[in-house]
Amino acid sequence: MASPSAGCLVCAEPAVEDFLDLGSTALANKFPSAEDLGRPEPRFSLRVGFCHGCGHVQLVERVPPEAMFTDYLYVSSASDTLRAHFDDLATTLTARHGLAGGGFVIDIGCNDASLLCAFRDRGAATLGVDPAENLAEFSRGAGIERYQGFFGADTAPEIVDRRGRAALITATNTFPHIPDLQGFVAGLDTALAPGGAFVLEAHYLVDLLDQLAFDTVYHEHVSYWALGPMMRLFSDHGMEVVRAERLPIHHGQLRATVMRQGEGEVDDTVAEVLAVERGLGIDRLETWRAFAARVDRLKTEVVDCLRGLKAGGRRLAGYGAPAKGSTLLEHFGIGPDLLDFIADRSPLKQGRYTPGSHIPIVAPGRLLEDPSPDHVLLLAWNFEDEILAQQAEFRRRGGKFILPVPEVRIV
Ligand SMILES: [Zn+2]
Incomplete structure (x- = not known):
């Protein structure tokens, strides 16, 4: 049932070469109940490949997102570490992007709305986007408005009609999930206000390599991000990474701040992080x-x-x-x-x-x-x-x- 790759998710290069085969596995977040054990459990090939065009590391075969994200058992607030992290992130971004006076924030893959609650408590207006039907009650309970669905070129106009353009769009632990990256980035361009920023946090390929974190690989994670291929993706859409920060949370993450080209200053962190990547050879198949x-x-x-x-x-x-x-x-x-x-x-x-x-x-x-x-x-x-x-x-x-x-x- 997994669909074979139609080439690289970032640059469309057809030559994506396998290097890690984890066999055929069940979906990593579909925890069966006792009754489910009597039924066949779907299994899908789990193979990781390297793009010879842009160096992007990605799954070679992909499961349709609807099979994974509409009933979702991962809840951010279950972790003390993550709750504290979201508080810090909201404090930092509220100050950087001037949101305390009611600036509008969209969080894509808002999960149980932990991060948006932290923004709201600091004075921002909020909207969550998430396809998980079973997590809707968390947003409702917290009083956070939610758009149920996937974010992309087709849904961004509806979100803008409903609430206007955002000063800040965030995606924590969501960016590696997105198979249609071109549609996602086009949606960002639609939904961001002039001078607005997209801030993503994703597990980072350098840390994955350093820590041998092969278990970060599962069907939900279609991409394993390094800064190099990420810069290529955004530049193809008239945007650019203006800041790159390495974070210790999970097994090491990359936080990237992205703006339309010419709307922000690219700071030194971008060149510094790229130099580390080249030094480690993460852009080489060997x-x-x-x-x-x-x-x-x-x-x-x-x-x-x-x-x-x-x-x-x-x-x-x-x-x-x-x-x-x-x-x-x-x-x-x-x-x-x-x-x-x-x-x-x-x-x-x-x-x-x-x-x-x-x-x-x-x-x-x-x-x-x-x-x-x-x-x-x-x-x-x-x-x-x-x-x-x-x-x-x-x-x-x-x-x-x-x-x-x-x-x-x-x-
Ligand atoms: Zn590529």
Whole structure:
């Protein structure tokens, strides 16, 4: 059911060459219920390729977005780290873009409206855009107006008719999801007021390479962004990246500020970030072939570690059921034979099973109940500090966490 690529998403070059094949996997955010386990689970090819035209790293085959985003179980406010991040982001952008006096902000992929609440609390007018039907109640509950649908060239005019043009458009963790990049950027040009800015935050290819974060790869993420190909995309539409910032959140993100060409000053950060990318060779296919070989070695290391502990009589479980965990479990072939359960704080996931690997998901309190696990595989490894602090009691009683990426570490 996945559609083969019709060439590069950024530059339309037909030569997009595979370097990482993660096999055929279930959708990483479709957590089946007990009844669903009796039904066939759709699986789709998961392969990553490199564009010989512009260097953009992307999925080679893509699943239609409607299959992934209309019923969506990822909720931003489930993480303390993310809530604090959105508060900081709203403070920074309200000051930079002068929004405190009622300036209009659109957030694309607004999820549970956490970021827009932070903007509203600082004086901005807001609109959320998101296709997820099941998340509408969060915006309603928060009193944030929401446009239910995908953002693009076809929907931007309707949004402008309803609310006017925006001084600021944000997209946090949404930009890697967009297959029709040309339509998306055309929509930005329609919806941005003169002198307005688009600010995106996305997982960053340099950090993905550094941290061997292959589990960032799942069907929702059609693009893996570096600044180079991003500059090419916007320049093809008369826009430019005026500022590039690296952020520590998740496993490392890139924040880019984009304006129409000539409406803003391009600052030094753009050249600095580009120089780092060139130095690391992320614009060369050999770099990505070496990355895939490291993923193969990590798989052996993690599976050997878990099997060794199990053979020694240890009880094993997992912590965190993020989408990245779905990729890791499936690619490494880890199932209920190795992990008794997975603990996760999100009530939307508790009582369900991990996609493809079918490990039951329970509330974190289970870690302290008898028989409690000896070792817990930390699938949400990018939130290590936050989760270790939350689970201090489990560790005080002798419980250990296994960090699986970028190398096996037991803490
Ligand atoms: Zn390309």
